[in-house]
Amino acid sequence: MAETCSCTCNCDASEILIFPCSGSSNVGQIANQAGVELTKAGVGKMFCLAGIGGHVDSFIESAKGAKRIVAIDGCPVQCAKKTLEHAGLTITDYILVTGEGITKNHDFDLQTDDVKKICDKIKANLGDG
Numbered sequence: 001m002a003e004t005c006s007c008t009c010n011c012d013a014s015e016i017l018i019f020p021c022s023g024s025s026n027v028g029q030i031a032n033q034a035g036v037e038l039t040k041a042g043v044g045k046m047f048c049l050a051g052i053g054g055h056v057d058s059f060i061e062s063a064k065g066a067k068r069i070v071a072i073d074g075c076p077v078q079c080a081k082k083t084l085e086h087a088g089l090t091i092t093d094y095i096l097v098t099g100e101g102i103t104k105n106h107d108f109d110l111q112t113d114d115v116k117k118i119c120d121k122i123k124a125n126l127g128d129g
Contacts, residue, residue: 014045015066015067015068016043016044016045016066016067016068016070016126017044017045017046017047017062017063017066017068017069017070018035018038018039018043018044018045018046018047018070018072018122019035019046019047019049019052019069019070019071019072019080019083019084020032020034020035020046020049020071020072020080021049021072021073021074021075021079021080021097022049023074023075023077023079024106025074025075025104025105025106026074026102026104026105026106026107026108026110026114027074027075027097027098027102027104028074028075028097029074029108029110030074030097030102030110030114030115030118031072031073031074031080031097031118033110033115034072034097034115034118034119034122035072037115037119038070038119038122038123041119043119043122043123043126044068044070044126047059047062047063049080049083049084052083052084052087052089053083053086053087055087060087060088060089063084063087063089064089067092068092068093068126069084069089069090069091069092069093070091070092070093070094070095070122070125070126071084071091071093071094071095072094072095072097072118072122073094073095073096073097074096074097074098074104075096075097075098075104076096076098078096081094093122093125093126095118095121095122095125097114097118100117100118100121102114102117102118
């Protein structure tokens with residue numbers, strides 16, 4: 001069962017859409033796993049970045065109805081951010097995994113502490129809203 005979010009955001013979890021990168025490096029997979037964990041915890045709802053990138057109208061329209069859009073990028077290439085912006089969506093909350101001191105590599109044995117660090121940062125950001 002999902003935990004309730006302890007952050008102070010006034011949004012319902014269904015009004016917060018989370019778009020993580022799921023790139024082919026550790027930081028892309030940390031971003032993706034953070035999206036999964038935040039969804040499981042009831043913080044927001046992970047949404048399909050590929051559907052946005054594919055210009056699926058129903059996905060874009062659903063995203064436009066969100067009160068907050070969280071983009072989680074793994075590295076400075078910023079694929080999640082660029083995909084959302086290209087579709088005309090406004091990102092309200094953004095985090096860059098490598099910007100949090102996590103080094104990009106191609107080791108897919110993710111560190112639980114790294115995922116937790118990103119989740120905690122996003123929860124803190126949402127609490128400011």
